[in-house]
Amino acid sequence: MSDVDKALASQMTNIQAKTGKSLDELYAVIQQSAFTTHGTIRSFLKETLGLGHGDANTLTTFYLKSAVSPNPPPPIPDGDVLASIYHGSKAALRPLHDALMSAINDFGPFEVAPKKAYVSLRRKKQFAMIGPSTQTRVEVGLNMKDVAPTARLIALPAGGMCQYKVNISELAEVDAELLAWIRFAYDRAG
Missing domain, CATH: 3.30.1460 (Yope Regulator; Chain: A,)
Incomplete structure (x- = not known):
């Protein structure tokens, strides 16, 4: 696992701790919002969960890349x-x-x-x-x-x-x- 991947995993753990919600619960909150674009989801997370810009941006990116998202982007090359x-x-x-x-x-x-x-x-x-x-x-x-x-x-x-x-x-x-x-x-x- 690269340093970047370790940092992302740590950030996602911290987001779950800050919000008191598991990743599945966070994804459910996003799904219930009905927002589908990166910018609108990020803004929603900042306003609703009180996340900072960086955390909201990272969570949005993970959500949009997940199988849960209605609009997942193409997979990241090499998974990196x-x-x-x-x-x-x-x-x-x-x-x-x-x-x-x-x-x-x-x-x-x-x-x-x-x-x-x-x-x-x-x-x-x-x-x-x-x-x-x-x-x-x-x-x-x-x-x-x-x-x-x-x-x-x-x-x-x-x-x-x-x-x-x-x-x-x-x-x-x-x-x-x-x-x-x-x-x-x-x-x-x-």
């Missing part, structure tokens, strides 16, 4: 969460993601929270997001302040999920400079 993010024309980018995660794992403990198109990396708060932004590059979003942007470290508009991003398209770009920025964000997140 990352395979659903890095599939088709983006499959060649998976080694970039794996190289980043291998280096970041050396920093110490953190949570991996998979989303639909990226993974969120968290300590007490999110410090990075990693996912394919195009068919040819992976975007690393960074939450950190008081860092001067460079041609490579791109400042993002205020109010977004991250303050900076770095685009990488080859393994050589997973270098000391990028890892130092990620480490800076990691240290301040926890």
